[in-house]
Amino acid sequence: MRVLLTGGAGYIGSHTALELLGRGHQVVVLDDFSNSSPEATRRVGELAGQEVPLVRADLTDPEATRAALEGIDFDAVVHFAGLKAVGESVAQPTRYYRTNIDSTLVLLDLMRERGVTKLVFSSSATVYGDPRYVPQDEAHPVGQALTNPYGWSKAMIEQIITDTATAWPELEAVLLRYFNPVGAHPSGRIGEDPSGIPNNLMPFIAQVAVGKRAELSVFGDHYDTPDGTGVRDYIHVMDLAAGHVAALEHAAPGVTAYNLGSGTGSSVFDVIRAFEAASGVAVPYAVVAPRPGDVANVVANPEKANRELNWATTLTLEDACRDSWAWQSQNPNGYAAN
Ligand code: NAD
Numbered sequence: 433m434r435v436l437l438t439g440g441a442g443y444i445g446s447h448t449a450l451e452l453l454g455r456g457h458q459v460v461v462l463d464d465f466s467n468s469s470p471e472a473t474r475r476v477g478e479l480a481g482q483e484v485p486l487v488r489a490d491l492t493d494p495e496a497t498r499a500a501l502e503g504i505d506f507d508a509v510v511h512f513a514g515l516k517a518v519g520e521s522v523a524q525p526t527r528y529y530r531t532n533i534d535s536t537l538v539l540l541d542l543m544r545e546r547g548v549t550k551l552v553f554s555s556s557a558t559v560y561g562d563p564r565y566v567p568q569d570e571a572h573p574v575g576q577a578l579t580n581p582y583g584w585s586k587a588m589i590e591q592i593i594t595d596t597a598t599a600w601p602e603l604e605a606v607l608l609r610y611f612n613p614v615g616a617h618p619s620g621r622i623g624e625d626p627s628g629i630p631n632n633l634m635p636f637i638a639q640v641a642v643g644k645r646a647e648l649s650v651f652g653d654h655y656d657t658p659d660g661t662g663v664r665d666y667i668h669v670m671d672l673a674a675g676h677v678a679a680l681e682h683a684a685p686g687v688t689a690y691n692l693g694s695g696t697g698s699s700v701f702d703v704i705r706a707f708e709a710a711s712g713v714a715v716p717y718a719v720v721a722p723r724p725g726d727v728a729n730v731v732a733n734p735e736k737a738n739r740e741l742n743w744a745t746t747l748t749l750e751d752a753c754r755d756s757w758a759w760q761s762q763n764p765n766g767y768a769a770n
């Protein structure tokens with residue numbers, strides 16, 4: 433397959449590009465680099481032993497996107513492009529809705545014009561909102577009582593894709609609901625490079641371990657979980673990347689949603705301990721107040737993806753910590769010159 437990766441220079445896109453190339457597919461990366469660097473794609477090419485075509489365009493701009501993709505053929509799309517910081521989405525709702533929704537509308541129109549029918553969309557477990565039960569399967573209610581514009585944008589895009597498939601029955605769309613992506617390629621050459629202060633747990637821990645930040649704030653230790661800290665389903669980004677390849681290879685007419693998670697929950701203290709063991713470095717922390725909007729326990733039921741996509745996670749939290757440390761220790765400033 434020739435696969436267009438929108439937002440393909442980002443964290444998950446770069447690992448997926450490498451995985452697709454490793455499985456013999458061709459890729460084209462489209463990105464505006466608003467939250468990434470062309471260096472990520474260059475390194476993907478270095479690891480894959482081939483240059484990766486890179487197109488710079490703002491996907492919310494239909495004319496610029498059409499012009500940038502002129503003469504470039506592709507027969508499937510993975511749509512990663514978008515903004516993803518929950519707190520920022522609360523402060524800048526129109527920017528979040530415009531970027532996430534407009535980019536999807538532009539992409540769907542372009543796909544229809546070109547007769548490209550295969551689409552994999554980066555959705556999130558956030559569409560389930562406050563879990564009614566754990567582990568969550570795909571039948572869990574979606575788009576109810578979500579707490580931030582980022583989450584709503586993902587639920588709205590799932591609906592937009594579903595409505596598009598009704599009007600265009602040839603569309604083969606897969607909605608991938610990621611749980612908590614962590615880790616890096618084992619080479620340590622590509623990884624997660626958050627701008628500013630990391631919002632998510634694993635990149636924050638990695639920056640503490642490498643000495644960029646003094647200590648981790650643990651957001652609450654009185655949740656109804658075994659050790660009182662929040663429990664999440666951490667999935668290694670290489671397993672996640674493999675899930676995209678499986679989704680592309682199994683796409684069928686209509687819209688199908690899959691959870692991509694391990695089915696195993698880990699607490700904040702579990703992650704700290706695993707990271708310390710993998711890196712050999714102490715991670716100082718202080719317990720502080722819970723983060724507004726956080727929930728106690730979010731864990732995937734990944735059985736549908738296991739069964740229908742013939743996909744399951746193979747890597748552990750320990751693997752993710754080891755690889756995240758390889759990336760962070762070799763690239764303390766991310767893709768910027770070290
Ligand atoms: P990322 O920010 O590293 O990647 C997103 C990419 O999209 C970036 O390279 C950015 O420059 C690009 N982009 C943003 N706006 C664009 C535009 N208008 N035109 C073209 N490119 C644009 O994020 P990521 O962690 O790789 O996430 C990829 C996708 O997966 C996102 O849609 C995100 O919401 C979703 N997701 C991520 C997580 C996570 O924890 N990382 C969890 C669930 C879902």
Ligand code: UD1
Pocket residue numbers: 518519556557558583611612613631632633634636648649650651652661662663664700723725726730
């Ligand atoms: C966040 C997003 C969610 C997104 C998910 C996957 C928020 C509110 N939600 O969820 O929309 O789908 O990432 O990327 O941002 N923690 C700390 N200290 C920190 C950071 C986190 O204790 O500095 C704790 C949190 O309270 C939580 C766990 O670590 O219990 C994981 O947090 P995080 O990595 O931010 O992921 P989520 O909260 O699951």
